[in-house]
Amino acid sequence: MTTTDEFYGRRELLTDLDRVACKANWLAARRRYVESHFGDAGVRDVASRLETEATRRAFLEPPLPMSWSDVATVVAIDRAIFEGPMNLSYARMREFGGEIATYDVNGVYRAFFRLATPRFVFSKIGMVWSQYFRRGSLVCETRERDADVHLHEVVMPRYLCQHGIPGWFDTMLGLVGARAPSVRHPSCIHAGADHCVWNARWTS
Numbered sequence: 001m002t003t004t005d006e007f008y009g010r011r012e013l014l015t016d017l018d019r020v021a022c023k024a025n026w027l028a029a030r031r032r033y034v035e036s037h038f039g040d041a042g043v044r045d046v047a048s049r050l051e052t053e054a055t056r057r058a059f060l061e062p063p064l065p066m067s068w069s070d071v072a073t074v075v076a077i078d079r080a081i082f083e084g085p086m087n088l089s090y091a092r093m094r095e096f097g098g099e100i101a102t103y104d105v106n107g108v109y110r111a112f113f114r115l116a117t118p119r120f121v122f123s124k125i126g127m128v129w130s131q132y133f134r135r136g137s138l139v140c141e142t143r144e145r146d147a148d149v150h151l152h153e154v155v156m157p158r159y160l161c162q163h164g165i166p167g168w169f170d171t172m173l174g175l176v177g178a179r180a181p182s183v184r185h186p187s188c189i190h191a192g193a194d195h196c197v198w199n200a201r202w203t204s
């Protein structure tokens with residue numbers, strides 16, 4: 001039976017996220033975001049919503065950035081952030097995805113990004129994925145003014161597909177100075193497609 005949920009999507013596709021490893025800095029971005037937008041009260045609110053001690057610890061004291069966590073832990077924390085301080089706002093979820101892009105691109109990278117083009121960034125997106133996740137691949141077809149990005153061999157929950165990942169792409173495009181960036185998610189595995197595809201466009 002298919003059960004589709006607005007937040008998770010098709011739950012039966014997400015049964016092994018505890019075995020999908022992700023870099024701990026992606027996990028650590030949760031507390032950083034909550035603290036900067038909602039302060040200590042927000043951090044306490046999220047912690048109180050987490051059901052297991054291990055998840056609460058992962059949120060409050062994330063492991064070192066270069067170590068590995070798992071996607072299921074991050075998703076449990078995101079659900080608590082969404083139901084708590086985000087007040088069920090998907091717009092906030094998209095903004096959070098964008099903010100993670102700014103955490104990724106700081107210092108030296110920021111200067112480098114100012115010189116990069118949208119085409120260049122999208123041509124490297126598969127490499128970025130494999131730095132964050134130990135499963136799946138992001139394959140990009142890049143053209144002059146747009147790119148199609150395909151995700152294979154792993155399924156992310158729907159809130160990331162629809163909001164978090166587009167927010168990340170939006171902000172990446174902004175960081176390289178793309179004009180009028182727009183990101184859509186025309187094919188989604190949670191809506192019956194065989195894999196997820198995003199399309200990003202820019203005018204120059």
Ligand SMILES: [Zn+2]
Nearest residue numbers: 161188189196
């Ligand atoms: Zn999708």
